[in-house]
Amino acid sequence: MDASADMLAVAARRAEGHGNVTFHQADATSLPVPEASFERAVCVQVLEYVRDVPAVLSQLHRALRPGGRVLVWDVDWATVSWHAIDRQLARRVLAAWDKHLTHPCLPRTLAAQLRDAGFADVRMDAHAFATAELIPDAYGGSLVPLLEQYVAEQGGMSQEEAKAWAGEQRELGDRGEFFFTVTQFCFTATRHS
Numbered sequence: 355m356d357a358s359a360d361m362l363a364v365a366a367r368r369a370e371g372h373g374n375v376t377f378h379q380a381d382a383t384s385l386p387v388p389e390a391s392f393e394r395a396v397c398v399q400v401l402e403y404v405r406d407v408p409a410v411l412s413q414l415h416r417a418l419r420p421g422g423r424v425l426v427w428d429v430d431w432a433t434v435s436w437h438a439i440d441r442q443l444a445r446r447v448l449a450a451w452d453k454h455l456t457h458p459c460l461p462r463t464l465a466a467q468l469r470d471a472g473f474a475d476v477r478m479d480a481h482a483f484a485t486a487e488l489i490p491d492a493y494g495g496s497l498v499p500l501l502e503q504y505v506a507e508q509g510g511m512s513q514e515e516a517k518a519w520a521g522e523q524r525e526l527g528d529r530g531e532f533f534f535t536v537t538q539f540c541f542t543a544t545r546h547s
Contacts, residue, residue, distance in 0.1 A: 396424075481539070495534075
């Protein structure tokens with residue numbers, strides 16, 4: 355399930371040939387599934403964009419069978435560490451990027467919110483995504499063009515500033531000095547009743 359038709363189209367292409375997969379365009383706060391219809395649910399980098407996190411967690415709890423497990427994966431964007439020459443510009447880019455998020459630091463409260471939604475056995479693991487190379491397949495490398503475009507179009511920075519920041523990152527990459535890390539958090543929990 356996804357609210358975006360474009361994302362569902364990508365997922366459908368990736369799942370071609372698998373008859374056991376269906377796709378639904380839906381809002382996470384109102385899942386179009388019967389109660390207790392799933393043994394497992396996965397929610398990856400969704401809640402950081404949703405205003406009403408308790409409503410989504412309630413829907414996930416409702417959709418799971420007793421004994422069912424949920425996995426929620428989100429980023430604490432305050433954990434970003436990005437090498438920069440112009441540190442002030444880099445701070446402004448990250449602040450502009452945060453504007454696209456409803457909850458930039460959601461993992462800090464997610465365990466308590468899962469328990470409040472009725473889940474038990476809440477566990478958390480942290481995973482650092484780190485790279486010292488500016489390559490498109492690495493998480494940090496893939497973010498450079500995305501941030502450059504976003505902060506220039508919607509983040510309140512000029513195109514020249516965004517281009518300067520991205521150019522600096524590419525220069526650091528060319529010199530072998532690129533560095534990026536962020537911590538993503540994986541929460542698991544169980545519906546007991």
